[in-house]
Amino acid sequence: MFSFTKSADNFDLEKVVEYGKKKNIELIGYHETGSNLINYLKEVDEGFALYKKLGIHTVKIGHVGSKLNMKQMHFGQFGVNYFRYILEKAAQYDLAVLYHESIKDTGERRTYPNMVSREAARGQEYNAWSEGNPPNHLSIIPFTRLLSGPMDFTPGIFDVEVKQGYPEKEFRELWGSNWHCTLRFILRFKC
DSSP states (O other), rough: OOSSSOOOOOOOOHHHHHHHHHOOOOEEEEEEETTTTHHHHHHHHHHHHHHHHTOOEEEEEEEOSSTTTTTTTSSSSHHHHHHHHHHHHHHHHHHHEEEEEEEOOOOSGOOOOEEEEEOOOTTTTHHHSSSSSOOTHHHGGGGTTGSSBBBBBOOOOOOSBBBBTTTTTBOOOSSOHHHHHHHHHHHHHOO
């Protein structure tokens, strides 16, 4: 079970935020729910209050898993209501939101200007645990997913011998090369 209010033994959030402030760096918090929204909703107020207290203004919220609470589709009415509720809750704490593994963009940023972006597309992390994205996937996204608004995107993965999740194979090669992955990071920020 994830905690959104307690630091790990080897990570002191308050010290990291303070160090960042000295270097004029603002942190973006990350809440990985694991699609366990029952747990997340119990701690969301306390977690958002902690970020406000520490001066963190943006939170990226992950929803890895094929179904919310292991039974609801991300893009069903339950998911739509959940994502909207979190936007409203974040606004109460003056937090901007980046959604990862969410529903597609719907124009809600007009109502909720604290909604920065949503992933809602297959990022390159899919190369680690599925059949992967074909190389032309990246050339299609600007003309499909990006039509609905800005997106959060994982541009690359460097583990070219992914073994986890593929017990029948000694290793699984990814589409492209390490250079291909490196260039995706560079080009993403240049464009």
